[in-house]
Amino acid sequence: xxxxxxxxxxxxxxxxxxxxxxxxxxxxxxxxxxxxxxxxxxxxxxxxxxxxxxxxxxxxxxxxxxxxxxxxxxxxxxxxxxxxxxxxxxxxxxxxxxxxxxxxxxxxxxxxxxxxxxxxxxxxxxxxxxxxxxxxxxxxxxxxxxxxxxxxxxxx
Amino acid sequence: xxxxxxxxxxxxxxxxxxxxxxxxxxxxxxxxxxxxxxxxxxxxxxxxxxxxxxxxxxxxxxxxxxxxxxxxxxxxxxxxxxxxxxxxxxxxxxxxxxxxxxxxxxxxxxxxxxxxx
Numbered sequence: 001x002x003x004x005x006x007x008x009x010x011x012x013x014x015x016x017x018x019x020x021x022x023x024x025x026x027x028x029x030x031x032x033x034x035x036x037x038x039x040x041x042x043x044x045x046x047x048x049x050x051x052x053x054x055x056x057x058x059x060x061x062x063x064x065x066x067x068x069x070x071x072x073x074x075x076x077x078x079x080x081x082x083x084x085x086x087x088x089x090x091x092x093x094x095x096x097x098x099x100x101x102x103x104x105x106x107x108x109x110x111x112x113x114x115x116x117x118x119x120x121x122x123x124x125x126x127x128x129x130x131x132x133x134x135x136x137x138x139x140x141x142x143x144x145x146x147x148x149x150x151x152x153x154x155x156x
Numbered sequence: 157x158x159x160x161x162x163x164x165x166x167x168x169x170x171x172x173x174x175x176x177x178x179x180x181x182x183x184x185x186x187x188x189x190x191x192x193x194x195x196x197x198x199x200x201x202x203x204x205x206x207x208x209x210x211x212x213x214x215x216x217x218x219x220x221x222x223x224x225x226x227x228x229x230x231x232x233x234x235x236x237x238x239x240x241x242x243x244x245x246x247x248x249x250x251x252x253x254x255x256x257x258x259x260x261x262x263x264x265x266x267x268x269x270x271x272x273x
Contacts, residue, residue, distance in 0.1 A: 014234075034230055041223035048216075048259050054199060055265035062269025063203075065196045072194070091177065098170050105167065150185035 026125045029133050033097050036090040043087050050075060081151040089144040096136035100129055162225060169222035176215040203266035216259040224251045 017031055053071035056064040074080075103109045111126030125133070157165075183202075184193045192198055202208045228248040232241065 034226075037223070037226045038230070041227060044219055044223060045255065048255060048262070052258065052262045054196075054203075055262055055269055060265065060269075062265050063196075063200055068196050068199075076194070088181075095174050095177070099174065102167050102170060147185070150190050154189065154191070 024125070025130055025133055029097055029100075029136075033094060033101065036094040039090050040087070040094055043083075078152075084151060085144050085147045088147040089140050092140035092143040093136050096139055097133065100132040100136065103132075104129060162228075166222060166225050166229065169218050169225070172214075172218045173222050176211070176218055179211070180215060200266070203263065206267075209263055209267050213260060213263050216263070217256055220252055220255050220259070224248050224255075 017034070020027075023031075050071050052058060052060070053067045054064070055062055056067045057071075060067060100109070109126065109128040109132070111129075184190060187193075188198065203212070225248065228244055231244045
């Protein structure tokens with residue numbers, strides 16, 4: 001393979017993310033960490049916009065109950081609450097998986113190095129890391145259920 | 157700033173964000189019922205409690221630095237040419253400044269703005 005072709009193969013950008021061929025748990029965690037991160041940032045930017053209506057929006061000058069009621073009438077409904085539940089789901093996954101990444105970066109949960117042997121299966125994730133990925137998924141689902149109960153059933 | 161330092165910033169803001177966002181979420185559905193938490197009077201009292209206003213400002217800065225630095229890291233994985241890196245870095249700094257300024261404006265007006273209209 002020519003140098004240019006090899007380079008192009010290794011620089012697939014977003015196409016590399018969305019092609020799940022040869023994905024293992026580590027690649028999926030990598031993929032979802034980035035996707036959830038971008039989704040959370042998009043939500044935060046929207047949240048900056050809606051909370052600014054507490055002070056009357058972009059042209060406001062101070063606390064405004066009418067502007068706050070206006071923005072509430074747009075977002076405080078079933079659709080808005082569904083978005084919040086999705087935000088809680090991805091937020092918890094991103095946070096806990098992020099802690100896993102920091103622990104791995106510090107070398108605290110890396111598997112023991114071993115010889116590379118046929119059939120050359122990826123060995124990136126040790127037991128501890130794999131468990132943390134599943135814990136992140138489980139806690140994210142539990143948090144989303146809690147958010148559903150708070151938003152739709154009035155718990156809290 | 158060196159890339160290694162920027163990664164440390166990413167990890168430090170991540171740890172801070174986990175703590176701050178946890179408290180923020182607890183305030184929204186555990187300590188107060190959700191309907192009370194988002195009521196105008198409750199939010200006003202929170203903003204005008206100096207400690208929580210500082211907490212919200214810290215949350216704003218930490219989350220936006222972490223978020224935009226994260227996007228910078230993703231974009232840096234796509235291409236490593238000098239102009240690309242320069243534009244991505246400049247865009248990241250600009251995005252952080254603009255969004256933190258807008259969020260800070262909300263906090264300042266909520267704390268020091270006139271009586272509710």
